[in-house]
Amino acid sequence: MAENDGETVVLILPSDRTVVEPLGVDRQISQREEEGRKACECMLITLSILLIILSFGGPIYLVYQQLYSYSLEKSDEYSHMLKTTDYGIEFYVYSLNMFNHNYPLGTFARDAIENKITGEYKHSIQKHCGDELKHRIRFPDFPTPFCDELDRMSKYST
Known part of the structure; x- marks a missing residue:
């Protein structure tokens, strides 16, 4: 791996060869990388919402269950x-x-x-x-x- 002023990206090709490519400022982000980034953001948002619901909804459900059940x-x-x-x-x-x-x-x-x-x-x-x-x-x-x-x-x- 050669030293570079910018970051480096390691690409693994289907032939299992490793290629080192410098990540320059002018490198275009592929559509696949953009979709992956968006999917990660959506997953984080979904997990955050789920955590909030469980944090507040769980105790409320337990109180409701105790007060209105048998x-x-x-x-x-x-x-x-x-x-x-x-x-x-x-x-x-x-x-x-x-x-x-x-x-x-x-x-x-x-x-x-x-x-x-x-x-x-x-x-x-x-x-x-x-x-x-x-x-x-x-x-x-x-x-x-x-x-x-x-x-x-x-x-x-x-």
Whole structure:
């Protein structure tokens, strides 16, 4: 590589030979190099926007998730127990006041969230009932509390 007043550019040709070309002021930038530069700029802008969204959107989503959702299992965050009006299914919320404010009893919103809870609960016990029935094939006296609960719920809804 020869020393030069300007910068040098190393070009690798398809034949794997290395050619050193001085980068002069009057060297034209190829269309391919320009497209590559623009693509890099776009990627940096996109990554910056994504980082901003994740920085601010993540915590907002978590707060929203805690205030407006429920869990079928008790946990540190979801420690306040409520029951659905139709089947008495226990579910847990982050805040009783906030849940009752957003889903007041007797409203369409409360009916919709309770239907969602009931559907999720039924889906869960259907899976457990399937496991119980598999065990019952080998062990005829195997208890089936989830299947019994599912049967009770189906009789109640008809």
